[in-house]
Amino acid sequence: MRAKIIYVITAAVLVFYFVLAGRQGITLLGMGTWITVPLGLSVLAMPVVGVWFLWKNTRFVTRANQLAGELEAEGGLPVDELERDEYGRILRDSADEVFARRKAETEDGPGDWRNWFRLAVAYRDARDTPRARKAMQRAIALHDGKAVQV
Known part of the structure; x- marks a missing residue:
């Protein structure tokens, strides 16, 4: 549950950043000079790539969790049989x-x-x-x- 909360908070912060970067890109485009238009386009590219990356990762995690749920219902999840050191790290x-x-x-x-x-x-x-x-x-x-x- 903790990992889900951290993921949602991280995604929300990223979306907020994407909105801010997008607004800056639009502002630069609106200035309309020979330097601000290419700069604005490049600034707008960052949120587009970021949204795509966030979408792909969210979809991957969601699908993996669905498979885990299905495998758990079948009783086929791998059993944790790993040995660990005194700090809990896997040997x-x-x-x-x-x-x-x-x-x-x-x-x-x-x-x-x-x-x-x-x-x-x-x-x-x-x-x-x-x-x-x-x-x-x-x-x-x-x-x-x-x-x-x-």
Whole structure:
């Protein structure tokens, strides 16, 4: 719940920033000089890219949470079996061991979104965020019945 609150607050702050930047871009365009028009266009590009990025991330997180809910209802969420140090951080060897099992499961059943979801969690636990995101994107695509590029 805390992560959702932080995400909503961060998104609200970003939207506020986008509005402010957009207003500045429009003001610069309104001046109409040879220097302010290109500057205004570039300032307007930032909120457009930012809104697109925020939308894509929000959609990704929402879909991943929906898959987690569905997997939980099936009783298929991965069990937290990771060993941790005295500070609560995951031990690398433990994460690597679980990752190897999840990877083998995914290689045995590459067309099952559930395997890709669990692999994404294993990647995240192993602190490999880019691969975790790609694995989750594949899980979402497979769940939605979309063609997946290999």
